[in-house]
Amino acid sequence: MTGTGAAPRPWVVPVLGVLSVGALGVLAVLGLWVAPPDAVQGDAQRLMYLHVPAASLAYVSFAVTALGSALYLWRRTRAARWDRLAAASAELGVLFTGLTLALGMLWGRPVWGVYWTWDARLVTTAVLFFLYLGYLALRRTVLDPDARARRAAVAALIAFVDVPIVHYSVEWWRSLHQESTLLPQGRLDPQIGGDMLVALLWGFAAFALTYSWLLVWRYRLVVLEEGLDEHLLDQAIEERRRDGAPVPAVALPGPGT
Amino acid sequence: MEHAGYVVTGWIGTGVVLSAYAVWVERRTRRARRARAGADGSR
Numbered sequence: 001m002t003g004t005g006a007a008p009r010p011w012v013v014p015v016l017g018v019l020s021v022g023a024l025g026v027l028a029v030l031g032l033w034v035a036p037p038d039a040v041q042g043d044a045q046r047l048m049y050l051h052v053p054a055a056s057l058a059y060v061s062f063a064v065t066a067l068g069s070a071l072y073l074w075r076r077t078r079a080a081r082w083d084r085l086a087a088a089s090a091e092l093g094v095l096f097t098g099l100t101l102a103l104g105m106l107w108g109r110p111v112w113g114v115y116w117t118w119d120a121r122l123v124t125t126a127v128l129f130f131l132y133l134g135y136l137a138l139r140r141t142v143l144d145p146d147a148r149a150r151r152a153a154v155a156a157l158i159a160f161v162d163v164p165i166v167h168y169s170v171e172w173w174r175s176l177h178q179e180s181t182l183l184p185q186g187r188l189d190p191q192i193g194g195d196m197l198v199a200l201l202w203g204f205a206a207f208a209l210t211y212s213w214l215l216v217w218r219y220r221l222v223v224l225e226e227g228l229d230e231h232l233l234d235q236a237i238e239e240r241r242r243d244g245a246p247v248p249a250v251a252l253p254g255p256g257t
Numbered sequence: 258m259e260h261a262g263y264v265v266t267g268w269i270g271t272g273v274v275l276s277a278y279a280v281w282v283e284r285r286t287r288r289a290r291r292a293r294a295g296a297d298g299s300r
Contacts, residue, residue, distance in 0.1 A: 047267045047268075050267060095274070106266055214279065217279075217283075218282055231296055232296055
């Protein structure tokens with residue numbers, strides 16, 4: 001694997017953390033108190049300010065994973081940092097997709113009368129969740145870093161096919177799920193206004209900030225763990241040399257790499 | 258607030274999930290740093 005890539009600067013994580021927590025706090029005030037209840041759905045609609053940004057950031061996470069994977073697979077840009085970025089973003093994508101599903105179920109119960117229904121949007125989102133869980137599992141099964149990165153990159157690009165299917169599922173099939181609130185039929189035509197729109201837009205910003213924070217932090221952790229594995233491997237080889245034992249030409253990475 | 262149970266569960270649950278993830282990453286970071294310091298010290 002080529003290209004080690006540097007860890008982000010240490011002050012970035014705490015600064016982004018403070019900004020994220022602050023933005024999420026403001027979102028709670030806007031979503032729970034400032035925005036009025038929906039005329040039809042009442043207060044249950046207040047879950048929209050979390051559900052929609054979480055779903056959007058799940059798309060962004062998987063798009064970053066696909067981009068990182070494509071850059072890793074392309075010989076000219078192949079570098080370990082793209083694989084790390086893809087891995088870190090995929091984990092966050094799974095986190096946001098899980099939140100999207102859970103929040104959608106909590107919203108669906110008072111509005112639809114059920115937590116779950118075999119609707120195209122819900123099913124394709126659940127498939128997306130399990131596809132990327134599989135991607136994360138795949139990363140844990142292969143020890144060789146190059147083979148792992150290559151296989152994971154191919155898997156990520158295949159899994160990404162489901163993202164547009166999830167997004168357009170409400171237009172392609174008859175669905176219980178409502179169409180996009182901001183982009184119905186792909187046109188920028190917000191179906192809400194006033195404080196509701198402000199709260200939703202703030203939700204996007206707060207979740208984007210939170211995603212950036214967790215992504216930088218998670219990326220830094222991958223760099224740290226990879227550095228530790230290489231360090232331990234170097235030490236083991238050095239000890240073998242000191243003891244006069246033969247050192248294999250190709251050293252296998254240790255567990256957890 | 259009508260449907261308060263669902264709304265409050267969703268909001269608090271989101272906070273708990275995001276916090277738990279952040280704590281998990283922080284713990285793993287500390288563990289990796291400690292392991293690195295231990296490995297350097299054992300040389």
